[in-house]
Amino acid sequence: MERVSIKNVEKTFVNDDKEKKSFTVFDDISLDVQPGEFVSLLGPSGCGKSTLLNIVAGLDKATEGEVKVGDNIVSEPGSDRGVVFQEAALMPWLSVVENVKFALRKKMDKDAAQAEAEKYLKLVHLSKFMDSYPHELSGGMKQRVAIARALAMNPKILLMDEPFGALDEQTRSMLHKEVQYIWEETKKTILFVTHNIREAILLSDRIVLMGTRPGGIRKIYPVDLPRPRTPASEEFIKLEQDIMSILGGEIEKVMREEMGDDFNSQKASLLYGTNRNMGDHI
Amino acid sequence: MFPSPIGAVEQLYRGFFETGILRVALFESIQRITVGFILAVIIGGVLGILLATSKLADETLGSLVIALQPVPSIVWLPIALMMFQGGGGAILFVVVLGGTWAMTLNMRMGIKNVQPILIRAARTMGYKKTELVWKVMLPASIPSALTGARLAWAFGWRALMAAELIGRGGLGRTLMDARDFYNMDLVVAIMFIISAIGLTVEYFVFSKVEKRVLSRWGLNANQS
Numbered sequence: 245m246e247r248v249s250i251k252n253v254e255k256t257f258v259n260d261d262k263e264k265k266s267f268t269v270f271d272d273i274s275l276d277v278q279p280g281e282f283v284s285l286l287g288p289s290g291c292g293k294s295t296l297l298n299i300v301a302g303l304d305k306a307t308e309g310e311v312k313v314g315d316n317i318v319s320e321p322g323s324d325r326g327v328v329f330q331e332a333a334l335m336p337w338l339s340v341v342e343n344v345k346f347a348l349r350k351k352m353d354k355d356a357a358q359a360e361a362e363k364y365l366k367l368v369h370l371s372k373f374m375d376s377y378p379h380e381l382s383g384g385m386k387q388r389v390a391i392a393r394a395l396a397m398n399p400k401i402l403l404m405d406e407p408f409g410a411l412d413e414q415t416r417s418m419l420h421k422e423v424q425y426i427w428e429e430t431k432k433t434i435l436f437v438t439h440n441i442r443e444a445i446l447l448s449d450r451i452v453l454m455g456t457r458p459g460g461i462r463k464i465y466p467v468d469l470p471r472p473r474t475p476a477s478e479e480f481i482k483l484e485q486d487i488m489s490i491l492g493g494e495i496e497k498v499m500r501e502e503m504g505d506d507f508n509s510q511k512a513s514l515l516y517g518t519n520r521n522m523g524d525h526i
Numbered sequence: 527m528f529p530s531p532i533g534a535v536e537q538l539y540r541g542f543f544e545t546g547i548l549r550v551a552l553f554e555s556i557q558r559i560t561v562g563f564i565l566a567v568i569i570g571g572v573l574g575i576l577l578a579t580s581k582l583a584d585e586t587l588g589s590l591v592i593a594l595q596p597v598p599s600i601v602w603l604p605i606a607l608m609m610f611q612g613g614g615g616a617i618l619f620v621v622v623l624g625g626t627w628a629m630t631l632n633m634r635m636g637i638k639n640v641q642p643i644l645i646r647a648a649r650t651m652g653y654k655k656t657e658l659v660w661k662v663m664l665p666a667s668i669p670s671a672l673t674g675a676r677l678a679w680a681f682g683w684r685a686l687m688a689a690e691l692i693g694r695g696g697l698g699r700t701l702m703d704a705r706d707f708y709n710m711d712l713v714v715a716i717m718f719i720i721s722a723i724g725l726t727v728e729y730f731v732f733s734k735v736e737k738r739v740l741s742r743w744g745l746n747a748n749q750s
Contacts, residue, residue, distance in 0.1 A: 301650055302649075302650075303646055303649060303650065321649045321650045321651075321652065322652055323650075323651060323652045325650065326650070327647070327650040329643060329646070329647065331643050333641075333643045333644055333646070333647035335644065335662070335665070335666070336666075336742070336743045336744045337665045337666070337668070337742060337743060346648075346651065346661075347651045349651065349652065349653075377742060377744070378744060379741070379742075379743075379744030390647075393651075394650075397651060
């Protein structure tokens with residue numbers, strides 16, 4: 245468990261091509277994540293929520309500002325921060341248990357590494373598939389291996405970048421339960437990127453709503469609902485609508501950018517029928 | 527004068543079990559292709575990794591490799607004969623050159639095409655530079671390396687036969703000797719051996735290994 249503090253972070257992609265301007269994704273973002281807290285970053289595509297997560301992970305460099313995990317300033321990736329990506333990113337030539345051991349590197353001797361890997365595979369209920377290869381697993385199972393792999397390093401914080409975005413609805417809701425269980429079991433600090441409001445409310449202690457152009461934090465919602473949460477409860481729906489009212493405007497901004505200034509989501513929904521939704525799972 | 531199938535079979539039998547000339551020639555050719563193939567895979571592999579990981583090397587040596595690649599390696603034989611004063615070294619040189627470029631380009635492609643997400647994932651686990659090459663890029667590019675090795679073998683085998691026709695020893699030389707004696711049955715017998723070796727290695731050895739590797743790496747569409 246460790247505190248994450250993000251201080252005045254700015255990210256600008258500098259373009260070498262002089263005709264194109266450099267592009268600032270966000271600027272002056274500050275956020276503190278308490279030890280053991282589950283925080284979601286929610287926002288439309290292009291708001292830089294994944295970029296922010298990558299900066300915390302050390303995979304991207306911030307143009308300005310700094311990120312601290314505990315007392316250490318983040319400058320490169322490290323095993324104190326476990327990352328789960330949207331794709332499982334398992335090494336196809338290694339079996340499930342070897343993939344988990346891959347994260348342990350040479351930190352411990354063989355028997356200890358095996359025991360550690362088995363422990364975390366048991367936590368994600370994959371003991372039966374230890375010797376399978378990634379291509380033999382379903383998407384949800386692969387993602388569970390990826391979670392076990394990230395946890396096996398015993399990181400201080402767990403960073404999850406739309407980990408369930410590519411999964412079907414049933415698998416996703418099962419994995420939501422699994423993540424809650426893991427969080428309660430391990431007490432890790434979790435930073436979770438998603439574009440799914442319901443997912444964010446279901447899992448997090450706090451939801452950080454991000455917007456675009458200019459990129460940045462729009463609002464922070466504490467979620468005080470008792471766990472386990474049910475999407476049908478009145479408070480849940482109220483919060484969902486609250487967030488949607490702001491997020492909807494942000495999404496419209498993104499769509500305008502992509503489709504031209506005359507785009508209007510209400511007009512579009514009249515044209516194409518109400519059963520079409522514009523964004524993916526938003 | 528015109529070769530007959532029965533004559534060719536007879537020559538095969540005599541060459542292997544009576545005079546032994548085919549046995550000796552086959553042994554020599556196999557020795558050369560084995561050494562040449564191993565050298566081509568090692569040199570090509572190392573060169574490929576270098577081209578894929580160093581931008582400087584890619585921009586200088588890379589274009590040289592691309593320029594040399596379409597040159598049939600047998601064209602190098604005159605220079606090789608000068609360099610090695612004739613003899614076995616020249617033939618080996620041609621065989622190695624025949625296989626190296628295909629190996630280099632496939633290895634380079636394999637490393638360049640490693641999914642970036644695998645590298646990012648490994649970096650989050652604390653893997654760095656050379657460790658990334660050894661633990662992630664290299665194993666991830668094994669399917670490409672295998673294609674390179676198969677091509678290296680095929681090119682090497684063809685180059686070896688061409689070089690032996692002009693050079694000394696092995697199946698190629700024996701084939702030319704047979705022609706000098708107007709023994710067309712023996713010529714066909716040797717051609718049969720050349721084809722048999724090629725088929726065995728390309729379709730039995732490489733195909734089998736490739737199939738196993740592709741399914742393990744999850745690249746085989748038939749296997750879910």
